[in-house]
Amino acid sequence: MSSHAHLLPNGYKAQIAQWLQEDTPSFDYGGYVVGESDQKAVLYCKAEGVLAGVPFFDEVFKQLDCKVEWTSQEGEYLNPDGKIAIAHVYGKARHLLLGERIALNIISRCSGIALKAHKVAQLQKxxxxxxxxxxxxxxxxxxxxxxxxxxxxxxxxxxxxxxxxxxxxxxxxxxxxxxxxxxxxxxxxxxxxxxxxxxxxxxxxxxxxxxxxxxxxxxxxxxxxxxxxxxxxxxxxxxxxxxxxxxxxxxxxxxxxxxxxxxxxxxxxxxxxxxxxxxxxxxxxxxxxxxxxxxxxxxxxxxx
Incomplete structure (x- = not known):
């Protein structure tokens, strides 16, 4: 985990809980379809970026009793030719899909901002x-x-x-x-x-x-x-x-x-x-x- 994660206030966990509640305010219909069998999911990066938002991504799935294992580090510059696997997420199928969109929204925007900041920082250097x-x-x-x-x-x-x-x-x-x-x-x-x-x-x-x-x-x-x-x-x-x-x-x-x-x-x-x-x-x-x-x-x- 990046040392930047230690800057985060504990309140961000409550924020993520709120986002999870907002995204499924009543019945989880798709979750009913897939059930609770144990599954593995792969996180792919498919475009240029700087990986950022790892602690937020982790917390989304932690609250859903899932486990994330990263093969790339936060702050790493990524520029795949096609797509590359950067993490594996383990948990029940329903839980993986409950967290999917929220977690992707977070790292997609966070990594986009990190990429822009990285490019400016490189120019500065x-x-x-x-x-x-x-x-x-x-x-x-x-x-x-x-x-x-x-x-x-x-x-x-x-x-x-x-x-x-x-x-x-x-x-x-x-x-x-x-x-x-x-x-x-x-x-x-x-x-x-x-x-x-x-x-x-x-x-x-x-x-x-x-x-x-x-x-x-x-x-x-x-x-x-x-x-x-x-x-x-x-x-x-x-x-x-x-x-x-x-x-x-x-x-x-x-x-x-x-x-x-x-x-x-x-x-x-x-x-x-x-x-x-x-x-x-x-x-x-x-x-x-x-x-x-x-x-x-x-x-x-x-x-x-």
Whole structure:
């Protein structure tokens, strides 16, 4: 099991139980057909991907009294010519089929995100960019339930980002204070917004401010922001602005802030933003519009 699995909160198991309940809310008609004979199923990968979501897949079948044995490791790059077997699942036929679609949905999307993250990370390495590349909070919304704290598919998606080799950025609104244009407009000014945020966030949370110009960046730095987001700048415009801001404040002896770029950055364009004055690139395209990896689970026919 990947060491990333140790990051997971225990609550994800309740989430999986909820997904199993949702998928079979009344009678299991197909399960009636196949019965409870002991069977073996093979998990095949049939397209390029980075295997991710193993602990979620395992938990689905654990809750159904099945056992999973992997022949591939989480984080492994897969590019089969046709299809390759990467795991075997043992259990009663009905239980295998109860978990099949949920488990496949999880690893298909998680592995697709991991593949996108992996490709960006490889490009970063090739180009020698020393900063951080992070996903954003643009993830699949949560399904609310009064009795269970749920994060929707966000936990799976952010997990895939980690397995693929990139940074998760903030996990939720409580992870870091990010003051965007709406926060600034609602509170009156960048300075006032940062001061209000610091009064409740204390010393342990970073404050990030979205800035549309160098002037706004200067105000945010002066107010004590930890991260300056230069939002929706062009590649060359961003490099120039980041260099200008850092040089100006270095002359004042201030260098305790990070510069982040965000807004419309994709795999195809991210290299345009690589430079020493940018500390963080955040990309929503790591989790949005990502193709799923094609997996299938097939029960092995028993010899008569």
């Amino acid at each position: 090739e180009r020698g960019f020393k900063g951080v590349i992070a996903a954003t909070r643009k993830t699949t919304p949560a399904h609310t339930n009064a009795s269970i704290h749920q994060t929707g598919f966000r936990l799976v998606e952010k997990y895939g980002v980690l397995v693929g080799g990139l940074d998760t950025h903030r996990m939720d609104l409580s992870s870091m204070v990010m003051l965007k244009d709406n926060h600034i407009w609602a509170h009156g000014s960048i300075t006032k917004a940062v001061q209000a945020a610091r009064s409740v966030a204390g010393f342990s949370l970073k404050i990030e401010v979205e800035c549309q110009s160098e002037e706004e960046a200067d105000e945010a730095i002066a107010a004590g922001a930890d991260v300056i987001m230069l939002d929706n700048f062009t590649g060359e415009g961003l490099k120039a602005a980041a260099k200008s801001v850092k040089q100006r404040w270095a002359q004042k002896g201030v260098n305790n802030f990070l510069v982040e770029s965000s807004g419309g950055i994709t795999y195809e364009t991210c290299a345009e933003y690589f430079c020493d004055d940018i500390d963080i690139l955040s990309m929503s395209t790591i989790t949005q519009g990502v193709g799923h990896v094609d997996f299938s689970l097939k029960i092995v026919p028993q010899k008569q």
